Amino acid sequence: MDDNNLIEQIKHKDRHAFQLLVEKYQQMIINVCYGFIQNYQDAEDVAQEVFIDIYVTAYKFRADSKLSTWIYRIAVNKSLNYIRDNKKRKSSKSIFTQSNDNKNSIIDIEDDAYNGSDYLLENEERKINLHNAISSLPENQRTAFILSKYEDLSYKEISKVMSLSISSVESLLFRAKQNLQKKLFECYKKLNN
Amino acid sequence: MxxxxxxxxxxxxxxxxxxxxxxxxxxxxxxxxxxxxxxxxxxxxxxxxxxxxxxxxxxxxxxSKEIDGKFYSKLSKRLDDIESTHETTSLKYKLVQVFAYAAVVAIGIFIGLFAENEINNISENKNTEFVEQTIVWNDFNQEPIESFLIAE
Structure with a gap:
C-alpha cells in the first residue's frame, strides 16, 4: 500500500492502515524528535503524539506535498512545542534525566566491548557536549541541522519541510555547522589544556 | 620557526x-x-x-537506537483512550443538547402561559376602569344641571 492509499484509509479511521504507517515512519519520527529533545523516553512520547495527530487530523492532509514532508513538519512542530512548554521544567529535571540517559548509554557501550571506564566517561562527556551544542543553536538552524544529520534529508527536502528556499536552507546549514563547531571547539580547548 | x-x-x-x-x-x-x-x-x-x-x-x-517493541501497542492504547473520551464527550454533548432544547421549549411554554395570563389581567383591568368611569357619570347625574337653573 503506498502513502496515498494509507492516508486515505486513515482518513476513514482504518486502524490497520494506521499501524502500517506507524511501522513505516516510527524510526524516522523518533530520530527527529530525539534530535530535538535528546532524551529517548521523551522523544518516544512526543513521537506518539505526532502519530495521534496524524490519525486525528488526517482529513487535513492534501496531496499537494509528500506525506513524509507533512509528517516531518508535524514532528518538528511537536518537538519544538515540547521544548518550549518544558523549558522551565526541563532545567530542574535535566540532572535527573541526564543521569538516566547516562545509565542507558553506559549499557549500550558495554555491549560494544568497550570496557574502559575512562572511555565511558569521555564518551558520555562528549555526548553531553554535542547535545548541548545542538540545543544552543537557533531554532531554524537546529531544525535544518537535525533534518540533515539525523534524517539525511537533501536541501530540497528540508526546504519543503521548513517552507523555505533551497538557498536559505544552504545558508542555515552553513551557519548551523559553523556555530556547532565553534561550541564544540570551546569544549575541546578545555580538554587540550 | x-x-x-x-x-x-x-x-x-x-x-x-x-x-x-x-x-x-x-x-x-x-x-x-x-x-x-x-x-x-x-x-x-x-x-x-x-x-x-x-x-x-x-x-x-x-x-541506530532500537525502537521500543511495544511502541505501537502503547500508541494504540493511547488512541483507544482518546477515542473513548471523545465518544463520552460527544454523548455528553448530545445529552446537553437535548436538555438545552427541552429547557428552551419549557421556557417558551412558560412565557406563553405567563403572557396569556398577563393579557387576561390587563383586559380585566380595562373593563374595571370603564365601569368606574361610568359610575362617576352616574354620580354627576344625581344633581342634574337643570335643577340649578330652576333654583336661580
Missing amino acids: SKYQSINKMNCNSVKQKLIFYLDGDLAVDEANLVKCHLVNCGECRFYYTELKKSLSIIETDK
Missing part, C-alpha cells in the same frame, strides 16, 4: 574553521586536499579534527 612551520601555523585558523565542512565532504576537491595535507603535519588541528569526528559520530549511534 621555519618557513613551512609559519605557513602551517598561519593556516591553522582557516583549517579549523573548515574542519566540519571537510568531515561532511562539503569542500571542493582542491580545498579538501589542502586541509588533508595540513592535518598530516599539524598535531593541534589533527586533535580538533579527531575530536570533532568522534563527536559527530555520536549522531550515528543515536540514530
